[in-house]
Amino acid sequence: MKHKSFAKETCAIARSLNVVGEWWNLLIVREAFSGITKFADFQKRLGIARNILTVRLRQLVDDGILQTGKNGGERFEYTLTDKGRDLIYTLVAMSQWGSKWLFTSGKPSPRLVDKQDLLELSSLQLRSRNGRILGNNDVEFLKTHGKH
Amino acid sequence: MKHKSFAKETCAIARSLNVVGEWWNLLIVREAFSGITKFADFQKRLGIARNILTVRLRQLVDDGILQTGKNGGERFEYTLTDKGRDLIYTLVAMSQWGSKWLFTSGKPSPRLVDKQDLLELSSLQLRSRNGRILGNNDVEFLKTHGKH
């Protein structure tokens, strides 16, 4: 993009956006969670241009979200690292938000499920340190530094 | 961007990205959670160009994430709608992911806190329908439609 990099931001959200904010990245990660590992499969399922896919995959590997070859599985196979797999929380949050607010007519069919029973997950909940469940209005961002 | 809109996607993640994927949007929402309501304050805290801020704010209002004037508070005040406030889950997920993985030297100071005691939230947990806590590898995306 055009903006200054957020890589040095003190805000974790800004830094995350810097890594994961590119349009295709989260969708590629989503496909990786679906078990997709090969270039051609990512390309076909996403309809992304091949050269872009090359760049995106390389960046995701550089950022430690996907691994390939010696580090991970087979050559020519992209698999999620632990860091990448931890993006599941972000994907779940976005998926649930989208399901709730962006489907005017009916709900989308669940795609994110518990592996064991293939049933949809329950909604994410915010919890305080002591386990109390918090609503979306019980949380606050501290204005710490005056900038970001 | 250049890509086809994801607005009609059956995947909730893709649709969410379509609304919230723009770089600045989540940061603007973050500021809104911090209590920022005024144009000049968004502009100063984010360092975003004024014309871009105009466009982004308008889009966020159109998308029902922020409200202003008659719908919401005062004129010239941007406040979160319920839909917007529900983005807290996504922000928390990204914030926690970034805190965990993107700060090589030390943790960032917590900014996302429980309003009551100003203590950091606990980590998000995935839960199955019956409340069992799931790890980041216990979840699966169904490959339903072959495309998206």
Add this chain to the structure above:
DNA sequence: CGGTATCCCTGAAGATACTG
């Protein structure tokens, strides 16, 4: 199959001057 290399286009973002 798994990419790279070109070429082009577009829209997001920046800077800045201006208006009500």
Add this chain to the structure above:
DNA sequence: CAGTATCTTCAGGGATACCG
């Protein structure tokens, strides 16, 4: 203060031909 208008730049993305 809350924008709008204009001009420019640039990186992300698409299409496609090519390579090992």
